[in-house]
Amino acid sequence: METVEMQTLAGVIDKKMNRQLKQYIDICARCAICKDACHQYVGTGDFKYLPARRAELIRQVYKKYFDKTGRFVPALYEARDPDDNLLDELYDSTYACTGCRRCMYYCPFSIDTAWILSVAKAVLIAAGRGNEMLGQLADAAIFKGDNVAMFEGVITSGFEEIAEEVRAITGNPDHGVPVNKQGADVLYVALAGAHSIRPAAVIFEEAGESWTISMFEAANYGYFYGDPEKARLITKRYIDEAVRLGVKEIVVPECGHAYRVAEFFYEAWSKEPMPFKVSHILEKVDDYIKTGRIKVDKGLIEGTVTYHDPCQLGRNGGKFEQPRDIVKAVTSNFVDLTPNRAEQWCCGGGGGIVAMEEFKDVRLKSGSKKVEQLKASGANILACPCENCRLQIEELNEIHELGMEIWQVIDLVVASMPLPGNKKSAGA
Amino acid sequence: MSDETKIDLELDLKGLLCPLPMVRVSQNITNVPVDGVIRAVATDPGAMADIPAWAASTGHEVLSAGKEGDLFVFLVKRTK
Ligand code: SF4
Numbered sequence A: 001m002e003t004v005e006m007q008t009l010a011g012v013i014d015k016k017m018n019r020q021l022k023q024y025i026d027i028c029a030r031c032a033i034c035k036d037a038c039h040q041y042v043g044t045g046d047f048k049y050l051p052a053r054r055a056e057l058i059r060q061v062y063k064k065y066f067d068k069t070g071r072f073v074p075a076l077y078e079a080r081d082p083d084d085n086l087l088d089e090l091y092d093s094t095y096a097c098t099g100c101r102r103c104m105y106y107c108p109f110s111i112d113t114a115w116i117l118s119v120a121k122a123v124l125i126a127a128g129r130g131n132e133m134l135g136q137l138a139d140a141a142i143f144k145g146d147n148v149a150m151f152e153g154v155i156t157s158g159f160e161e162i163a164e165e166v167r168a169i170t171g172n173p174d175h176g177v178p179v180n181k182q183g184a185d186v187l188y189v190a191l192a193g194a195h196s197i198r199p200a201a202v203i204f205e206e207a208g209e210s211w212t213i214s215m216f217e218a219a220n221y222g223y224f225y226g227d228p229e230k231a232r233l234i235t236k237r238y239i240d241e242a243v244r245l246g247v248k249e250i251v252v253p254e255c256g257h258a259y260r261v262a263e264f265f266y267e268a269w270s271k272e273p274m275p276f277k278v279s280h281i282l283e284k285v286d287d288y289i290k291t292g293r294i295k296v297d298k299g300l301i302e303g304t305v306t307y308h309d310p311c312q313l314g315r316n317g318g319k320f321e322q323p324r325d326i327v328k329a330v331t332s333n334f335v336d337l338t339p340n341r342a343e344q345w346c347c348g349g350g351g352g353i354v355a356m357e358e359f360k361d362v363r364l365k366s367g368s369k370k371v372e373q374l375k376a377s378g379a380n381i382l383a384c385p386c387e388n389c390r391l392q393i394e395e396l397n398e399i400h401e402l403g404m405e406i407w408q409v410i411d412l413v414v415a416s417m418p419l420p421g422n423k424k425s426a427g428a
Numbered sequence B: 001m002s003d004e005t006k007i008d009l010e011l012d013l014k015g016l017l018c019p020l021p022m023v024r025v026s027q028n029i030t031n032v033p034v035d036g037v038i039r040a041v042a043t044d045p046g047a048m049a050d051i052p053a054w055a056a057s058t059g060h061e062v063l064s065a066g067k068e069g070d071l072f073v074f075l076v077k078r079t080k
């Protein structure tokens, strides 16, 4: 690699490093406490997945170019160039990271390795080594957003089919899926799949909510890819739509990263205040149950139910109690996983890793702690809000023959609602 | 079109939720030769927008996309 190219990549690090990140790099005590917190290191024993080691690669380049100790005595400070060898290692350790931030929770200095790795992603993208699949997913979402007219017909006909299913479940001919309804209170920003729309529509309609859906979806692979501009563009589509429709609130689906992007990142990326409230769908559902806007029956779900906190929703989003309250409202047989809430083990499926075939082996090995937890719970039903977590846990369930049913929380809620067309029943 | 087109690879994407149908097509596109065709069958209606959007943004070509009963069937040609 040319010297000038390495200087450019080092420049990306310098541009992205704010005071907080520099401090992280300086204060890491190499105590390695984080190694026992990272499901990938625990599941593989591979040094490159040790959290502090992942961050170390960025530190080495930073030292070489921007710190006088590293500039003058590089060997002593392990200062390195961002050459092909370093970038190869950086790619593996960065894109494999699920961004669960469990390492940060246990680090005595709360060092946010996932944040440091967002700098690593910027370096990799600048070097033309961004993950191709995540980049394609982000570009496809941007293309869809730019060419809504091209897709409006197929998306709307999908909504019509879902509306028919909603009427069949609720038995109410007036129920449906309102599309682009001006002046609705709530814009539900779903995922592209029908599974994230159908149960939400049943719940909104039964709760008598003033709601609408639009052509835009919440999944944001620009965020996983590591390109804030792509991530901002994908989010901006539904923010603009919410402004146009005049809604008071955006509700994001169960998906963990979609919630974090809308609630915590968009304002920073766009440098504009969000003109409405952002809620996670489980906050709404919890409220509907507690205020009696929807009726749930504890007797309709058979078996023992447990709950997995997706990292983006739980540890990183602070939503621990509402999902549990919902699950406890639909069953008398709830058992928690151990550990849980902020200490919950990452299942190994976050950060877009389920879409990256090259990490399949580490992904499945890194699920070992989740498998242990699920076995120890004795539950036969798992309620799990995040799509990526469910994909991972369904695969673990099959490989390890756990014999569990993995449910979206809103599907479990619909299954527990005494509705005439409710055929789906958990644990039966 | 589908009657005469030579299919190089059949992908069964039934039961996969979006965006996985698109991910599987993308992962398999290099498993057919340039000008080769993948026939993909999905059940998630979201694929009707996702797969054409992926093709348009990567430069591959969707020869046809349509509904056959409960299934969404795509013919995707590798262009490069
Ligand atoms: S736990 Fe914190 S201080 Fe210790 S090695 Fe890991 S990142 Fe560094």
Ligand code: SF4
Binding pocket: A037, A038, A039, A040, A041, A049, A050, A051, A054, A096, A097, A098, A099, A100, A101, A102, A103, A104, A113, A114, A346
């Ligand atoms: S954020 Fe999670 S996956 Fe990434 S290094 Fe920390 S513990 Fe490991």
